Amino acid sequence: MQTNQVLDARGLNCPLPILRTKKALNALQSGETVKVVSTDPGSVKDMTSFCEQTGNRLLSSQQAGSDYEFVIRKT
Template sequence: MADRTLDASGLQCPMPLLKTKLELNAMVAGEELEVVATDSGSARDIPAFIELSRHSLVSSSEGGGKYRFVIKCGG
């Protein structure tokens, strides 16, 4: 289970990504963040951001119009 959850449901691009970045900046290395979003752009934007960051994508899934990501905060 993630240490924190960010519910970005109903937010449109680029807000889910921006809120994810802000939340990760407030976390310490090793903590996990679960992000839930409904914007389809999140399926592309969040993994692309993680690829370029110090963080790692633990899991991602899609179902019922929601996109879920679990991100491990990097050091």
């Protein structure tokens, strides 16, 4: 899946992956996407909750080795 931006949040713990994701989304136009890569296992629940609360769309969530990858579309 092609994205407009990739955010490397590996090595960061809660709440930093969410805060960086929020900042990245603020810089995007509506309909654009960001891929977030994190190593924090808590980010799976956090990204889901974040998208539900902000209205942005979580297009995919998967684990790739020790990384958690999320693709979010800005609404």
